[in-house]
Amino acid sequence: MIMVKNLQFKYPGAAERTLRGLDFSIRPGEIFGFLGPSGAGKSTTQKILIGSLKQYEGEVQVLGKEIRTVGSDYYERIGVAFEFPNFYQKFTVIENLRLFQSLYAGPTEDPRILLAKLGLEDAAHQKVSQLSKGMKMRLNFCRSILHRPEVLFLDEPTSGLDPVNSKIMKELILEKKSEGATVIITTHNMQAAEELCDRVAFIVDGHIKLIDSPRDLKLRLGVRQIRVEYRDNQELKAEDFAIDGIGGNERFLQLLRQYPIETMHSRETTLEQIFIDVTGRTLT
Amino acid sequence: MKKYRALLLGDIRQLLTDPMLMSSLVGPLMLIIIARLGFPILSDWLVQDYDFLLDEYISFAAVFLLIVIPMLPGSMSGLLMLDERDENMVTYFGVTPLARAGYFRYRLLLPSLLTFLLSVLFILLSGITEIQPENIYTVILLVLEAPILALFLTAFAANKVEGLALSKASGLLFVGPVTAYFVPEPWTYLAVWVPTYWPAQSYLTGIAGHSLASVGWFVIGLVFHVVLLTKLFHVFLRRTD
Numbered sequence: 004m005i006m007v008k009n010l011q012f013k014y015p016g017a018a019e020r021t022l023r024g025l026d027f028s029i030r031p032g033e034i035f036g037f038l039g040p041s042g043a044g045k046s047t048t049q050k051i052l053i054g055s056l057k058q059y060e061g062e063v064q065v066l067g068k069e070i071r072t073v074g075s076d077y078y079e080r081i082g083v084a085f086e087f088p089n090f091y092q093k094f095t096v097i098e099n100l101r102l103f104q105s106l107y108a109g110p111t112e113d114p115r116i117l118l119a120k121l122g123l124e125d126a127a128h129q130k131v132s133q134l135s136k137g138m139k140m141r142l143n144f145c146r147s148i149l150h151r152p153e154v155l156f157l158d159e160p161t162s163g164l165d166p167v168n169s170k171i172m173k174e175l176i177l178e179k180k181s182e183g184a185t186v187i188i189t190t191h192n193m194q195a196a197e198e199l200c201d202r203v204a205f206i207v208d209g210h211i212k213l214i215d216s217p218r219d220l221k222l223r224l225g226v227r228q229i230r231v232e233y234r235d236n237q238e239l240k241a242e243d244f245a246i247d248g249i250g251g252n253e254r255f256l257q258l259l260r261q262y263p264i265e266t267m268h269s270r271e272t273t274l275e276q277i278f279i280d281v282t283g284r285t286l287t
Numbered sequence: 288m289k290k291y292r293a294l295l296l297g298d299i300r301q302l303l304t305d306p307m308l309m310s311s312l313v314g315p316l317m318l319i320i321i322a323r324l325g326f327p328i329l330s331d332w333l334v335q336d337y338d339f340l341l342d343e344y345i346s347f348a349a350v351f352l353l354i355v356i357p358m359l360p361g362s363m364s365g366l367l368m369l370d371e372r373d374e375n376m377v378t379y380f381g382v383t384p385l386a387r388a389g390y391f392r393y394r395l396l397l398p399s400l401l402t403f404l405l406s407v408l409f410i411l412l413s414g415i416t417e418i419q420p421e422n423i424y425t426v427i428l429l430v431l432e433a434p435i436l437a438l439f440l441t442a443f444a445a446n447k448v449e450g451l452a453l454s455k456a457s458g459l460l461f462v463g464p465v466t467a468y469f470v471p472e473p474w475t476y477l478a479v480w481v482p483t484y485w486p487a488q489s490y491l492t493g494i495a496g497h498s499l500a501s502v503g504w505f506v507i508g509l510v511f512h513v514v515l516l517t518k519l520f521h522v523f524l525r526r527t528d
Contacts, residue, residue, distance in 0.1 A: 053382050075386040083382040089375035091297065093304065098297075105293030106383045 004154065004185045005029035005052065009061040012047055021047045023209040024061070034176065034186040036196040038274075039206035040284055045189045046158070048206065052187065053083050053156050066153065079109045082152030086159040088143035092132040096123065096142060099131055100149065107150040117145050121175065137168035144175060148184075155179060155186045161195045173199055193275040203274070207282045217274050224280065225272040231255070233262040243270065290385050294393050301367065307451075311363035315356045315405040322352055322413035347468045349416045350490045353429065354464055354483040356406045360398035361433035362454040365440030368394055369450040372441065377527055391520075398433035406430075421493025424505035428486035431512040435482060436460075438519035442526060463487050482512060 005028060012022040022044050029035045037045040050056045051063055054070050054077055063070045066080055090099045100114035118124045121141045126134060134142065140160070147155060160176065161169045176199055180186055190196055196203050197217045205212045213220075227246045232239060244255045246269065258264070279285055302308045326348065330341040341348075371377055380390040406429050410416045436457060444450035463483025466475055468491060478484040485508025493501040 055378075055381060075384045075389070078382055078384045078386070081382075083379075085375070085378065087375065089379045091301075091376070092374065094297070094300065098300065102293050102297050103383065106290045106380075106385045108289070108384065 004031040004033070004066065005035075005187070006064045007062065010048070010051065010063055011060040012044075012051060012056065012058075014047075015058075021209055022051075022059075025206075025209075025211050027204055027211060027214055029185060029187065031185055032180065032183055033201045034180050034188065034199050036188045036190060036200035036203040037206055038190060038193065038196055038203050038278060040191060043206045044209045045206045049156055049158060049187070049189045053081065054078075079107060079150060080152055081154045081156065082147035082150065083156045084143045084147040084158065084160065086162055088139040090131040090139070090142065090146075093130060095128050095130055096134070097127045099142075100146060103146050104149055109150060111150045112148070114145075114149065117149065121145050122171065136163050137165060140164055140168065140172065141175075144172065148179060153184060155184050156189075157186065158189045159192070160188060160190070161192055162190075169195070193273065193278065197274045205278055205282055207284055212282050220274065220277050221272055224277050226270045228270040229255075230266075230268050230270055231258055231264060232266040233258055233264050235262060239265065290389060291393055294385075295397075298367065298397070302363075308363050308366070311359040312401070314359045315409065318352050318355060319409050319413050322348070322409070322415045326415050345415050346417065346491060346494050347464065349413070350425075350464045350468070350487045351461070352413070353406060353409060353416070353425065353490070354432075354460065354486060356409060357398070357402040357429045357433040358436060358457055358460065360401040360405070361436030362440060362450075362457065364394055364398040364433070365437035365444075365454065366447060366450050368437060368441045369444055369447045372527055373446055395434040395437065398437055399430045402433040403430050417494050419493050421489060421498065421501040421505075424493070424501060424508075425486045425490040428482075428489065428505065428508050428512060431509075431516060432482055432486070435512065435516050435519060438516065438523050442519050442522035467491055479511075482515065485511060 007025055007027050010022055010025040011020055013020040025044075025048065037048060039045045047056065051059050051070065052065060054073055057071050059071070065073075066077075068077070070077075091102070094102070096118065097114060100118070104111045104114060115124070115127065118127055121144070123138060123141055123145065126138055126142075131139065131142070140163070144157070144160065147157070157176065161172050164172060173195065176186055176188075186199075188196065188199065200217060202214060202216050203220075204214045215223075228243045229246055229249060230241055230243050232241045234240075242254075242258065244252055249255055302312065326341075326345075333339040333341045368377075377387065377390060381387040385393075403426065406426050410418065410422050410426070416422070436454075439457075440450045440453050444453050460481060460483045462478055463481040463485075464487035466478035466481070467484055467487035470478070485504055489501050489504040489508060492504060
């Protein structure tokens with residue numbers, strides 16, 4: 004679906020390359036996440052994949068075509084939702100969707116049905132300027148799938164959303180995947196990436212440091228232990244135990260019987276911790 | 288065509304809700320009516336009460352009003368582009384089948400087309416213009432001035448408020464026809480840097496029967512307009528990216 008070989012890119016006038024030789028491929032129907040701190044090159048990579056920057060070096064093929072050579076018909080097949088929803092503020096939701104719908108020659112969804120699916124049917128005749136951030140993000144997503152794209156590019160899809168809206172957005176993305184779309188997400192929200200992505204790529208300083216599935220990473224790099232915090236007289240103490248065979252661990256059972264337990268947690272690692280371990284960088 | 292029709296419908300919707308934008312269409316039509324009905328009345332009154340022959344200045348009045356025509360759709364398009372840039376719409380259009388090129392084509396050709404229609408209507412209906420072959424030159428230069436003004440606003444204004452202020456400053460463009468008509472040689476040439484000077488000269492020399500001079504003003508004016516248009520387009524692109 005997407006195949007990238009030795010991708011390099013330098014902005015005009017910049018002293019150094021923003022991308023320094025990326026190699027990756029994305030399979031059809033996959034949700035693939037680019038993770039990295041601001042300025043790492045993930046947005047530049049996305050801009051190249053959506054055909055906005057064409058002066059790159061290396062090979063970039065999407066849907067079987069070299070991006071450098073694609074014309075405007077490429078946009079019939081891909082959908083893009085930028086981080087900040089850009090709409091005609093004075094137009095209503097439905098007016099905006101109808102306008103963008105008319106830009107496509109191919110088959111499109113009925114905007115009303117899509118709005119209903121996204122819980123925005125009541126807002127159809129509201130002006131976009133009156134919508135909340137969460138509604139605008141859903142509308143943004145709605146527009147990106149209007150023309151039934153095969154590949155969907157989402158930039159920070161859960162950015163600034165409250166937990167409820169964030170959950171709705173994740174479900175919508177998973178639904179597109181189940182319909183067969185390939186989804187590429189750019190984010191620095193590790194939790195969202197962990198929940199959504201089949202595979203993630205860590206980008207730092209224009210390099211990909213690692214590509215793998217979040218689950219495999221956590222299994223491989225996590226610690227299978229339980230940490231017990233307990234009170235011994237007035238002192239707070241902590242001890243770690245291997246999860247395997249914990250039911251027969253005498254010391255563990257003795258702690259439970261003998262001391263008041265304050266907390267007890269498994270020590271599985273998070274994607275964020277793996278990112279810090281692998282790249283030596285934080286995401287902020 | 289479906290794409291452009293959608294954009295046009297969007298523009299009509301904006302026009303209907305924004306009196307300022309509406310005036311860019313109604314304005315030129317008003318000019319035609321004012322010239323057609325108002326000029327003779329004013330002329331009669333000035334002759335009777337002040338013994339002043341306004342008819343002697345009829346060609347000045349014609350060219351003065353003609354150069355207003357591209358200003359209105361030009362600034363309308365410029366203000367819409369500023370809005371669209373503020374809202375990052377240009378970036379989004381860039382990832383639809385319209386593409387950035389399609390967007391620019393629409394935003395720059397629409398004011399040209401409106402200027403063409405409205406200036407031809409003005410020449411045919413205002414009653415104060417001379418019907419002469421040289422009018423073709425004048426119309427072509429006016430048609431180029433509309434996108435020049437649109438790009439001028441977007442190239443030098445950071446937002447719509449600044450754009451409005453700049454569109455008021457475009458009143459300076461009246462220097463073109465005033466200088467072409469009233470200022471004698473060689474001082475008149477000081478105004479060659481004002482775009483409106485060229486269509487004014489082309490029209491006025493045409494009326495004076497200097498066909499060759501009219502062609503000269505047109506050809507050099509055309510080069511000047513095309514260069515200006517290209518330069519402004521590049522400044523605009525730099526500010527949009």
